[in-house]
Amino acid sequence: MESGRMIQWLNLVVCVLLLLKAEGSLVPLTLVENALSKGAVCLDGSPPAYHFDKGAGEGINNWIVHMEGGGWCKDADDCLGRKDTRLGSSNQMVEDLYFSGILGNDKDYNPDFYNWNRVKIRYCDGSSFTGDVEEVDPTNNLYFRGARIFSAVMDDLLAKGMDKAENAILSGCSAGGLTTILHCDNFKALLPSGANVKCVPDAGFFINVEDISGARFIEDYYSKVVSTHGSTKNLPSSCTSKLSPGLCFFPQYVLSHISTPIFIVNSAYDSWQIRNILAPGAADPNDSWHSCKLDLSKCSHDQLSIVQGFKKEFEKAVSVVGDSSSRGMFIDSCFDHCQTESQETWFKSDSPHLANTTIAKAVGDWFYGRGSFDQIDCNYPCNPTCQNLVSDLKDHPGI
Known part of the structure; x- marks a missing residue:
């Protein structure tokens, strides 16, 4: 009996390992030790880090650089809460990270980018890589860099x-998606002038909208992030010359200042934004939105009406993408947050579809000029291909 159970267990392990091999890979951590001399450090002063899976064959000179997400911190106390975690210190990061989705290395699951050089840059500064404060407060020993x-x-x-x-x-993804937008032109400027360079932010189009109490919680929060981290000088000056720096942390105000081709992947019912921008805890002291924020099918009629109003505001904000062939978007109605990193939502037989197209195909066709893609989904719960998966909240902390 025991040997039978052991065989079943071993078979299960083999199946899991085969599945992992088919859909992704474990990639080791690289510490950028020479960054210390440049003062380019995490919140705790440790060196920055990334995971790098080298390309091969025809992909040897092609690169995907993917920015990790994980929210932001708005002041010293907030940042101290991250300082001794992987979101503030490379000392707390895992040695190996699983690559899948847009970073996957199997042609069957990532047909356009599987053999590229694929990099995931770890996030440990709390400002979507915009901060730069020279002084280090000896009281809290925090670095905003x-x-x-x-x-x-x-x-x-x-x-x-x-x-x-x-x-x-x-x-x-997420705060890394916002990084992608804010650094899109900077990234292109670093590469050879003849290179085909484009940006694909995922779940990074955070909108400036009133919360359920009528306040603009996220606008105030972003203003504090920008002030604490000294981010103003690293935001587009063409925006900050006209608007307050905190507003220039929102994609809807900076996208028109970006010249590099860009493709927006986002849900119009982004689960993180519903929880933290539309109905943050400060606006819902009685926690009456608790069930709705976990599952849209649990929303009351009035709550769902407000959620549908959020989608209208999102559509209005994302309209700045425009209809240029150099720009595109895949805006579905799935209650989800981040869809390019997960194999389930990036490219599988049951992945979310818009116009009979997966996210992977839409992005690949747009990047290689095989076709444009500019689609906004119908209202929830109209799309039967939505899995309405909710990403691990530890990876996408609230505010």
Whole structure:
């Protein structure tokens, strides 16, 4: 009996390992030790880090650089809460990270980018890589150096062959998606002038909208993030010359200032934004939105009406993408947050579809010029291909 159970257990392990091999890979951590001399450090002063899976064959001179997400911190106390975690210190990061979705290395699951050089830059500064404060407060020993981290890591990658890039994508999820938008032109400027360079932010189009109490919680929060991290000088000056720096942290106000081709992947019912922008805890002291924020099918009639209003505001904000052939978007109605990193939502037989197209195909066709894609989904719960998966909240902390 015991041997039978052991055989069943071993068979299960083999199946899991085969599944992992088919859909992704474990990639080791690289510390950028020489960044220390440049003051390009995490919140705790440790060196920045990334995971790098080298390309092969026809993809040897093609690069995807993917920015990790994980929210932001708005003041010293908030940042101290991250300082001794993986979102504030490379000392707390895992040695190996699983790559799948847009970073996967199997042609069957990532047909356009599987053999590219694929990089995931770890997030440990709390400002979407925009901060740069020279002074270090001896009381809390915090470093606000996100912009320096971006530069130092890019220098390291350029030295490893990215300076010969023929095709390149800057991408990222959540706060990393916002990083992708804010650094899109900076990334292109680093690469050879003849390279085909584009940006694909995922779940990074955070909108400036009133919460359920009528306040603009997220606008105030972003203003504090920008002030604490000294981000103003690293935001587009064409925006900050006209608007307050905190507003220039919102994609809807900066996208018109970006010249590099860009493709927006987002849900119009982004689960993180519903929880933290539309109905943050401060606006819902009685926690009456608790069930609705976990599952839209549990929303009351009035709550769902407000959620549908959020989608209208999102559509209005994302309209700045425009209809240029150099721009595209895949805006579905799935209650989800981040869809390019997960194999289930990036490219599988049951992945979310818009116009009979997966996210992977839409992005690949757009990048290679095989076709444009500019689609906004119908209202929830209209799309039967939505899995309405909710990403691990530890990876996407609330505010």
